[in-house]
Amino acid sequence: MTTQHGLDLHRSLADLAGAVDDGDLAARMTAQVGRMVGRVRRRRAARATAVGAASIGTVAAVTVGAMALGGRGGDPGPVPPATEGSSVEPTPTPEPAPTQEAAVQALAEIVAAAQRPDAPPFPECGSAVPGEEGRFVVVDLSLDPGPYEPGALLEGTARILPLDDSTVLANGPVTAAYVLLTRDGVVVGRAGYDPEHTDLLEFSADDPYPLPALGNAVLCGLDGAPAPDLPLPDGAYDAYAVVELAMKEVQHGDGTATSRSDTVWARSDPRAVEIVAP
Amino acid sequence: MVAVVGWEQALAELVATRGPALVGYAYLLCGDRREAEDLVQDALVKTFASARRGTALANTEGYVRRAVLTTYLDGFRRRRRWAAVRHLAGGEEVVAGPEAAVGDRLAVRDALAGLSPRERACVVLRFYEDLTVPRIADELALSEGAVKRYLSDAVRRLEATLGPVRPPSPTAPAADETLVRLVTSSPRRTR
Secondary structure (H helix, E strand, O other): EEEEOOHHHHHHHHHHHHHOOOOOOOHHHHHHHHHHHHHHHHHHHHHHHHHHHHHHHHHHHHHHHHHHHHHHOOOOOOOOOOOOOOOOOOOOOOOOOHHHHHHHHHHHHHHHHOOOOOOOOOOOOEEOOOOOOOOOEEEEEEEOOOEEEEOEEEEEEEEEEEHHHHHHEEEEOOEEEEEEEOOOOEEEOOOOOOOOOEEEEEEEOOOEEEEEEEEOOOOHHHHOOOOOEEOOOOOOEEEEEEEEEEEEEEEEOOOOOOEEOOEEEEEEEOOOEOOOOO | OHHHHHHHHHHHHHHHHHHHHHHHHHHHEEEEEHHHEEEEEEEEHHHHHHHHOOOOOOHHHHHHHHHHHHHHHHHHHHHHHHHOOOOHHHOOOOOOOOOHHHHHHHHHHHHHHHOOHHHHHHHHHHOOOOOOHHHHHHOOOHHHHHHHHHHHHHHHHHHHHHHHHHHOOOOHHHHHHHHHHHHHOOOOOOO
16 A cells, blocks of 8 residues: 555555454444344334424413413303202213323324234334343432322433443443333333434443433333324333443453443332322 | 334335445444444434424435444444443454455555544545545535644544545545535434
């Protein structure tokens, strides 16, 4: 590459770039396509959920405003017919709002999705929370049990740490951990934000990596579809904090180190939360 | 490479046909093979996640290369920390070949490692991508004077270990081609 006119840096750089291909590179990259597709879907869904959560907030504000107007001389609504021989006016049975009915139906569909042969992988919407097997890195979640209003933002704190005495190096989020909400062990609601920024994290049991934990009490969308813009129905849920980690290295307590290049979803233990409409 | 085939298929095809080339480009910037693969994956995800639904993904590679560059420059702190421990992970960074060629590669790799992230980016864009100084300034959101300074400092450092470096040809055949590719694929600047 070096001639009497000096080093041909263009050729040297092209040679260096080409030499990175070890013959398995294309296969290695192709094997990651599924994971990349999942990440793209989650980001698109998170963006749509964020927009949906904002519109739910707008709808709630309009609803509250309309109720307030009703109490101040606006349209009082239908008047129940007078009952002969009784001085007590009957109280009309409240019917669930159309939004709540739709949310209950959507929730049932999401929970049922976990039983499908092609059930989505954790932590996608409609996936089942996995068991304890192979759990190595965990998230310690602190979250107020509520009650929260449907559509509310759930804010807690998370700490990422291994279960043994090792020190872990992994690429992971530096903005926040997702807070997922589950019903019957199935993911039914997830955060409406996109953890855009990742960094190389280093953590151990003695030095966990702290993060905010954020989620929305909003239904998620199945199969990567945009969230249906519906708040979670009233009831009890389990919240989990999760982070996606691209593992780099595990430095064991005995001084040895293991190189890793796999991706794992670390999760917390469940935290009970309650969703109650105001 | 357009959206009519579905973005999932477009992503798979881009990875299959251009994945190694993109990783090679990322490797020139970051100097670590595994980190280069991560950079390309992050750039692909960013590019396809930010594309609007139904938007034609024509010339996607240009977008991905730009995302690789910005992700590299945004995340040099991560790489610096990783560089401190990556020797523990082992593994060959570049594929072996004829002894002299391997020696050249290692020398160039080591010389690049002595540059700052922006110097390195300027060198890769000028000497590998054949971009002109004004185009590099546009890509990196720098003044042309700053790009010239980065290039001057970088070449001086490279020459200290590699010997004289031939000036890049202002009329290199690849230059126009690359310029057209990046101009036609430039997304709206975010920074």
